[in-house]
Amino acid sequence: MYTAVYARVSTGMQAIEGTSLDGQVELCMKKAREHNVALSAIKVYKEEGFSGEDMDRPAMNRLRQDIGAGLISQVVITHPDRLSRDLTDKLFICRELESRNVELLFVDTEYKNTPEGQLFFNLISVIAQYELSLIKKRTIRGRLKAVEKDKRIMPMRVPPYGYDYAESRLVINETEAQFVRLIYQWYVCDHMTMREIGNQLTEMGAEPKRAETKSWSASSIQKILRSEIYIGRYYYNRRSTRKLKGERTKNGAPKKTYTIRDEKEWILVEVPAIIDERLFRLAQEQRGKNTKNAGHVKHEYLLKSLLRCGHCGRRWEATTYSGRLNKLTGTRESYTCYRCPNRNPKRFGHHIERCSGRSIRAEVLDDYVWSLVMKVISDPQAYAERLTCSKESLMNELLLESESIGRLLQAKDKEAGKIKLMFRKAFIDAEEMEQEFRSLQAEKNALQEREQACLERLSQLRNESVSVIEDTTIERIIRELRTEEKRHIIQSLVHEFLISREGAEIRVTAIGFLDELITGLREERETGAES
Structure with a gap:
């Protein structure tokens, strides 16, 4: 030893x-x-x-x-x-x-x-x-005093893009500063998008300082466009940092949380400016306009957040494209569509891989999905019967899972008794017994949460009643449904849709009750045709 x-x-x-x-x-x-x-x-x-x-x-x-x-x-x-x-x-x-x-x-x-x-x-x-x-x-007090009195910049892991750290000062890196000026010019004067700016930077050989992949992202460009350091204002003591004890990041470093302090606690340190205040102000005005326009929802999307890409697994997004100029009205018409976000990833550069999934016009996919829903609810009596069968099947599965969890919990209780017996016979010491009990309790807590979720879902299903709507009223109700009400019906039948493309064909796979109901409807029609 x-x-x-x-x-x-x-x-x-x-x-x-x-x-x-x-x-x-x-x-x-x-x-x-x-x-x-x-x-x-x-x-x-x-x-x-x-x-x-x-x-x-x-x-x-x-x-x-x-x-x-x-x-x-x-x-x-x-x-x-x-x-x-x-x-x-x-x-x-x-x-x-x-x-x-x-x-x-x-x-x-x-x-x-x-x-x-x-x-x-x-x-x-x-x-x-x-x-x-x-x-x-004392260390924090000393740093704050050095910053406030001597206007020194404390050592940093990576200086901001456009600057180098030297002798407790930030000095302009002229090569990077040229790209900073170009970013502002492209954004304010040329009205280029984040993607266009990112691709232009990549083509010109510019590399971000922190990115391991050496590719620009929308967030890194936006950070440059909103940081006051480029007009000569560097704020120290803006953030309060707290380590999360026992937690680590993916890279193995201690995990931290950050909060923004009150502005009265910030310490201003003047640094060399790269752009003038007028250009910076114009950039902020442009960002404000873009944010306002992005937040103004002009269109309602029936399937928003319900679509997932069958190629890369990302959840699809809903967006609007500008169409051609209408010669009669003089306005540029827009159209809505669904697309995979990996089709236009937010990291820029020619080496970034894009998803092969194609975008789909929103009205085409909305009409197709709603027609599927109409197939199963157009006959209220048959719909209610099929839904009841699916509901009973799900309840049986939940009952079986609940019983299985109950048996696992009983096994854990027996395991606790064995641990106590091992301690009494001196096979393990008190610390090892405590450790085993902590591990066992964590497993029991996870099982109990699963059991509770099963029981709650069972209770919910038992209390739900499948109502039958009269044929004479269903058509009128459907005609009067708003988009949000249609979404509610779809969400009650479908967890999500998988979208994939095979050549010129687009495959739409429903995950949830809707798939079972359509399958049941198809089998009923086939049986009727045979008879």
Whole structure:
């Protein structure tokens, strides 16, 4: 078995220089030799540039894995705050070590597993957590003072497009600044769309700073068009950041949430301007007009949000295209259609793949789908009978699923009894039992949620009554239906439609009751024709 030496530094400069990290390792090695540990039995874990407020650290994770595998008998650390500056995390680690019979040794202080020793250890941990809060406050206060008094720009991961970061200042990157000016000119003077601007930038060889794919998106262009930094105004302290403990992004970085502070707390730092204020103001006016026009819904779409692409899986969108100029009226007529958003993706450039699905005129698809609905509701009595059969089939499926979940919950209760028995026979310790119970409870909660959802849907179906409308009134009711009322009928029959194209043919597949009702109607007609 090994004696582990764990060392940690939190700042990047300390990690790069290595002095503090190597110093910790040297002190810990000396402590290990005092306990007659051979050099070959020492395993070093170095944590470079990771904060003590987060438990999820690479070297710490490796150490805990080795402890769990029974490879470590002792852990040597310079000070308790190297483990963690959070009291709860620190106590959790110590309990984990105790459960594995791993001895904990500190260079700067003595740790004894007695009530007095634990009290002293907890006091040190509380002080370390308090010190961390003070360090954060002083750091933030120092940064704000440096920004407000000296007008310095704090280090940033990536400077804004059009600028470089040098000596605590933002300086203009002339190559990128030329493209910023062109973006404003294309948008304000030439009235180009985001797609046209993105394609033009790609053709000219311009690349965004942050994008891994090196392709422009609508959001990155819009950010340039609305940022006041391009007229010389950089605001510091606009956002408040909070880490979400234990959560990570897809890239493995700590997950954060952001909120915008009150404008009184913002600190203005003047930077070199790339465009003049008049051009910036015109761009904002243009953005306002575009937003207003985008929000003005002139058309009602019967199938909006109910269509999904059968080629790429994206949900289709409803939009309007401008048609040809009417020579008689002098106005440009528009027409509505449905299309896959991947047909015109919001990332620009020739290397971006587009969906092969073609757009469809809205009135054509609306009429076709509504004709399908009319087939199943035009005969009220037959429609009610088929709907009742489908309803009963669904209720039977829900009952079977509910019974299956009930059996799984009973099995989980038996499993809990086995865990208790294993603890009584000393096959697992108290911590392992708690961990097993937490995992078991999470599984039970998920099953109970599924069971509740089944029971609620069953109750809803039992209370729903299938009403039959008289033949003499159905035609009048259908003629008077508004678009929203027609949507309500379609949504009660269909979850969604899958749209795909095979050559010149367009396939429309209904997912839900409508497909079953049409199939039943078709079978009834075939049976009638045979007889």
